[in-house]
Amino acid sequence: MNQKSIISIDDLSIDDINHILNDAEMFEKNIFHQVPSLEKKIFSIMFYEPSTRTNLSFQSAINRLNSKMIIYNHDMSSSKKGESIYDTIKTMESYCDGIIVRHPDQETVKFISQISSIPVINAGNGNGEHPTQALLDLFTIKKYFSNNIFTIAFSGDLKNSRTIHSLIRLLDRLYLNITFYFISCHELELEQSFKNNIKNIFYEVKNINDIIYKIDVLYMTRIQKEREDILSSYNINLSEETLKYSKNNLIVLHPLPRNDEIPPILDKNPKCKYFEQVKNGVYVRMAILKYCSI
Ligand code: NCD
Numbered sequence: 001m002n003q004k005s006i007i008s009i010d011d012l013s014i015d016d017i018n019h020i021l022n023d024a025e026m027f028e029k030n031i032f033h034q035v036p037s038l039e040k041k042i043f044s045i046m047f048y049e050p051s052t053r054t055n056l057s058f059q060s061a062i063n064r065l066n067s068k069m070i071i072y073n074h075d076m077s078s079s080k081k082g083e084s085i086y087d088t089i090k091t092m093e094s095y096c097d098g099i100i101v102r103h104p105d106q107e108t109v110k111f112i113s114q115i116s117s118i119p120v121i122n123a124g125n126g127n128g129e130h131p132t133q134a135l136l137d138l139f140t141i142k143k144y145f146s147n148n149i150f151t152i153a154f155s156g157d158l159k160n161s162r163t164i165h166s167l168i169r170l171l172d173r174l175y176l177n178i179t180f181y182f183i184s185c186h187e188l189e190l191e192q193s194f195k196n197n198i199k200n201i202f203y204e205v206k207n208i209n210d211i212i213y214k215i216d217v218l219y220m221t222r223i224q225k226e227r228e229d230i231l232s233s234y235n236i237n238l239s240e241e242t243l244k245y246s247k248n249n250l251i252v253l254h255p256l257p258r259n260d261e262i263p264p265i266l267d268k269n270p271k272c273k274y275f276e277q278v279k280n281g282v283y284v285r286m287a288i289l290k291y292c293s294i
Contacts, residue, residue: 044071044072045069134170140253182205183236184206
């Protein structure tokens with residue numbers, strides 16, 4: 001595995017994380033949009049699963065860095081003629097300096113990183129992890145809570161949300177005084193093996209209304225129907241009424257796409273920061289590409 005690959009959020013040291021977040025802030029402030037060594041780099045985007053934000057924000061980041069990209073089109077590729085992933089990756093190594101990959105299967109991204117001599121960035125591996133999303137989520141949270149002590153609730157499909165998995169791992173490693181609330185129905189709870197590794201305090205609750213008044217961050221997700229056929233009458237939707245009971249400084253995050261869990265009427269509410277997350281995604285991914293290339 002190339003030293004600069006990011007497959008799990010745990011592949012990054014605390015120093016690496018701070019470095020990436022500092023660089024992201026520089027990019028946000030437009031301090032060094034031009035990084036000469038990056039202008040010669042070519043990145044490949046290999047997505048085997050649908051995506052809007054992750055795919056296009058990486059493309060935007062590459063363009064803003066004046067780097068170049070090649071885009072792998074799975075449906076038009078030789079995989080349709082029976083080519084193995086191994087041969088495809090060995091080919092990509094000759095064409096580019098880094099691979100950004102999303103795959104529906106948890107293990108394939110890891111496999112790609114093991115056989116690749118160039119950095120591989122995990123842009124989502126099934127219901128496993130999504131480390132670059134966790135970094136942009138952290139970047140957004142840090143803008144509002146820099147004092148290291150906060151309470152965060154995760155709601156929706158905790159079992160299948162790779163963004164939640166990476167963010168919990170990241171926050172749990174960085175902070176000692178965090179309180180986690182996990183809100184979901186029984187079928188969509190976090191796996192027991194995952195919970196066993198959490199060091200901070202956590203509580204599992206069924207209803208957001210029971211805790212809304214004491215949380216600082218509410219991280220919502222949709223139900224991942226493409227991964228699991230769940231027919232549940234469980235209500236994960238946030239209402240204007242519920243928000244009325246929240247702290248003044250609450251922020252509501254969502255990796256997007258959303259379904260019905262956040263009604264568009266709430267978009268104007270100053271507590272809702274999901275479109276700010278979208279914007280931060282470009283700065284953080286510029287910083288990630290820089291980290292992987294230098
Ligand atoms: C998420 C993903 O693909 O894991 N979206 C994203 O990358 N911003 C969340 C989802 O699909 O629900």
